[in-house]
Amino acid sequence: xxxxxxxxxxxxxxxxxxxxxxxxxxxxxxxxxxxxxxxxxxxxxxxxxxxxxxxxxxxxxxxxxxxxxxxxxxxxxxxxxxxxxxxxxxxxxxxxxxxxxxxxxxxxxxxxxxxxxxxxxxxxxxxxxxxxxxxxxxxxxxxxxxxxxxxxxxxxxxxxxxxxxxxxxxxxxxxxxxxxxxxxxxxxxxxxxxxxxxxxxxxxxxxxxxxxxxxxxxxxxxxxxxxxxxxxxxxxxxxxxxxxxxxxxxxxxxxxxxxxxxxxxxxxxxxxxxxxxxxxxxxxxxxxxxxxxxxxxxxxxxxxxxxxxxxxxxxxxxxxxxxxxxxxxxxxxxxxxxxxxxxxxxxxxxxxxxxxxxxxxxxxxxxxxxxxxxxxxxxxxxxxxxxxxxxxxxxxxxxxxxxxxxxxxxxxxxxxxxxxxxxxxxxxxxxxxxxxxxxxxxxxxxx
Numbered sequence: 001x002x003x004x005x006x007x008x009x010x011x012x013x014x015x016x017x018x019x020x021x022x023x024x025x026x027x028x029x030x031x032x033x034x035x036x037x038x039x040x041x042x043x044x045x046x047x048x049x050x051x052x053x054x055x056x057x058x059x060x061x062x063x064x065x066x067x068x069x070x071x072x073x074x075x076x077x078x079x080x081x082x083x084x085x086x087x088x089x090x091x092x093x094x095x096x097x098x099x100x101x102x103x104x105x106x107x108x109x110x111x112x113x114x115x116x117x118x119x120x121x122x123x124x125x126x127x128x129x130x131x132x133x134x135x136x137x138x139x140x141x142x143x144x145x146x147x148x149x150x151x152x153x154x155x156x157x158x159x160x161x162x163x164x165x166x167x168x169x170x171x172x173x174x175x176x177x178x179x180x181x182x183x184x185x186x187x188x189x190x191x192x193x194x195x196x197x198x199x200x201x202x203x204x205x206x207x208x209x210x211x212x213x214x215x216x217x218x219x220x221x222x223x224x225x226x227x228x229x230x231x232x233x234x235x236x237x238x239x240x241x242x243x244x245x246x247x248x249x250x251x252x253x254x255x256x257x258x259x260x261x262x263x264x265x266x267x268x269x270x271x272x273x274x275x276x277x278x279x280x281x282x283x284x285x286x287x288x289x290x291x292x293x294x295x296x297x298x299x300x301x302x303x304x305x306x307x308x309x310x311x312x313x314x315x316x317x318x319x320x321x322x323x324x325x326x327x328x329x330x331x332x333x334x335x336x337x338x339x340x341x342x343x344x345x346x347x348x349x350x351x352x353x354x355x356x357x358x359x360x361x362x363x364x365x366x367x368x369x370x371x372x373x374x375x376x377x378x379x380x381x382x383x384x385x386x387x388x389x390x391x392x393x394x395x396x397x398x399x400x401x402x403x404x405x406x407x408x409x410x411x412x413x414x415x416x417x418x419x420x421x422x423x424x425x426x427x428x429x430x431x432x433x434x435x436x437x438x439x440x441x442x443x444x445x446x447x
Contacts, residue, residue, distance in 0.1 A: 020049050020117045020125050029129045032175040036227035037137040041100040044093060045113050045129060052120040058096055063110040073098070108135040134174065136227035139234045142170045142199075148216050148239035154249050157204040158195075162250050164209065166239065168193065168216035169200035179222035186212025186241075207250045211243020289405070296375070296407050300436070303373055303409035307440060310369045320364055323442035324353035329434040332377075340374070340385060340424040340432070342439040353441075359423045362416040366446035370414065372424060375399055375407025375433030384427030387412055390420040396427060407436045413444065 023046035027033070035041050049055060057076035063069040073082040073090055082090050091099045096115060100107065112130040119125075138144055149167045157163040168181055181193040181201045187210060193201040201216065217236030218226045228235055311323070326348075330341040341358035353360045362368065372395075376383030380402045387395040387410065397410035416422060424439055426432070 020047055020053050020055075020115070020127055022046065022127065022129065023048055027129065027131045029131075031131045032173075033131055033133045034140075034173060034178050034225075035103050035133060035135055036224070036229070037103060037105060037135060039103055039224075041098075041103050041107070041111075041133060042093070043098040043100075043111060043113070043131065045096045045098070046094055047096045047115055047127065049117065050119075053117050053125075054119075055095070056116045056118060056124070058113065058115045060098055061112040061114070062107075063112070064106070065109060103135050105135050105137055108133055132174070138227055138229070140172045140177075140227060142172060144234070146216065146218070146234055146237040148214065148237045150239055150241060152245075152249055154252070157206065161204075161206045163204040163206040164246050164249055166203040166205065166214055166216070166241070167200035168203070168237065171196075171199045173199070177226070179218060179225040182217050182219050184215040184217065186210045186214065205241070205246060207247055209241065209243050209246035209250065211241060211246070213238050213240050292401070292405055296405070296436070299407065299409055300373060303371060303411065306411055307371050310371075310442065310444070320350075320366075320443060320446050322350040322352055322363055322368075323440075324348045324350075324360060325438065325440040326353060326355060327438040329374075329432055329437050330358075332434040333431045334426040334429075336426055336429045338426045340426050340437075340439075342424070342437060347440075349442075357423075358439075359421045360441055361421050362418055364443065364446045365416070365418040367444045368414055368416050368422070368441055369411065369444055370395075370422065370439075370441040371409065371411040372397060372439055373407060373409040374437040375405070376403030376428075376430050377405070377433050378403045378430040381430045382406075382428060383408070383430055383432055385410075385432075386425040386427050387422070388425055389414055389416055389422050398427070403430065403433075405433070407433050 026045045027043060033041070033043075047055070057074060059071055060073045061069055062072050071083070072086050073080065073092070075081075075092060075095070080092050086100070089101045091101075093099050096113060098111070098113065110130050110132050112128060114126065114128045117125050117127075134140075139146065141147075147169065151165045151167065154162045154164055157165075166183075168183075171177055176196045182190055183193050183203045184190045191203075193203055193216070195202045195204075203214070203216075215236055215238045218228065220235075223229075223235060226235070324345065324347055326342040326345045328342060328344040330343045331338070334340060339358050341355070343355045343358075345353065345355045348355075350363055352363050370387060372385060372387055374383060374385050374397065376399050382399050382402050383406065384396060384398040386393050394414050395410045395412040397408045399406040399408045414422075422441065
C-alpha cells in the first residue's frame, strides 16, 4: 500500500484549458443516486478526449457522513491501484467510471472522480465530478412503513382546480425516488403517481370525489428499486375517504374563492368610480381655469385696443411727444400702501418715467392718458391698485374675482401740471401678478 501512496504523491497537477470533457451520459455533478444494501453501485463517468489530449491519471475519492474524505483508487500509467478494503468490490468502468458491488449502509456518502490530462502544448486540465449516494436497507421511509394521509384543506392543484389531497410516504429520499407508486381508487381504477415533493407522492382529488378506500402501493416490478427485498407486506397502504365530506370541503372552498373574487371586483369598481370622480373634478377645474384665462385675455385685448387708440391719437397730434410703457414688478409682494415699481421699460419717449422709483414726472403741463394692468396670484384674495397724481387718487383697479390668476385693467385721462408725479400704489397686501402687470402713459396734448 505504501508504494502506491508514494506514487500518488509524485503526481503533479497544474490548471489548464478544458479540451477534455464529460460525455452527456455521465452522472452530473451533485446528482443524488439511490441503491439498496447488497446491490451494485454503478458510476458510468465517461471522459471524451481529443487526439491532442493525454490522460495522466484518474483518482476516485469517498467522503462519509462525518465528512472524512479518503482516496479509494487511482489509475495512472496503465496501472489501476485501489485501497485494500475495496479490492474485492471495486472495479473500473470504461477508464473513468467506477463499479462498487455488495453495497452496505456504511458506503453511503459522496463519491468523487478527478481526472488530470495534458495537451500537446503541455498545459494540464483537471476535471472533477461528485455524486451523493444513499444506501437503503429496506423501505426508505421515516418509520420503515408506508402511510396514506388525508389533507382535508382544499387547495388548487396544478390545473387550478380545487382539490383535496392524499399523501403517500413519508419517504426519506433527498431527491425523487427511483420508482413511482400506483394509486387505486374505490372504483378499482388505478393511476401511476408521479407527483413527489417533501417525501410524499401526492394524489389530487377534485370534484366529484369518490368515497371509499384509496390505496397507495409500490408496484411489484419496482420492489427491488424500493429495497423491499421481497417484504411486499410493506408495499402498500390504504385510507378510507368520506366522499360527502370531501365534496363539502371543495364546495365551501369554491364558494369562498367566488366571494373573494367578488370582493376584489367590488374594490376594483370602487377604485374606478373614485378615479372617474377625480377626473371629472379635474376637468371641471380645467374648464373654470380656461374660462378665467379667456376673460383675462378679453380684458387685456380691450386695454390694448384702448392703448392703441390713444397712441394713434397721440401720433396724429402736433407738438411735444411724451410716452412710456413698462412691465413687471420689482416687488411682487408689496404691502398695502407701498409704491408698485414697474421696472422693465419698453418705451420711454421723453425719459419722464423713472424705473428705479416707479414715478412718472410730467415734463409739460397738459392732458395725459394712463393705463394700468395687474392682478392677484394669492388664493382667495383680490388685487387692488391705485393710480395717484401728486398723492391724489384718480383711479383704482380691483379684480372681479379672488386669485390666483385674476387680473384687471384701468385707464384714466388726467390733467397733470409740469413737475407733478404720477405713480401706482398697492391697495392690498397680496402677491401681485407680475407677468401681466404693466404701467403706460402718454401726453395727449400740452397746455
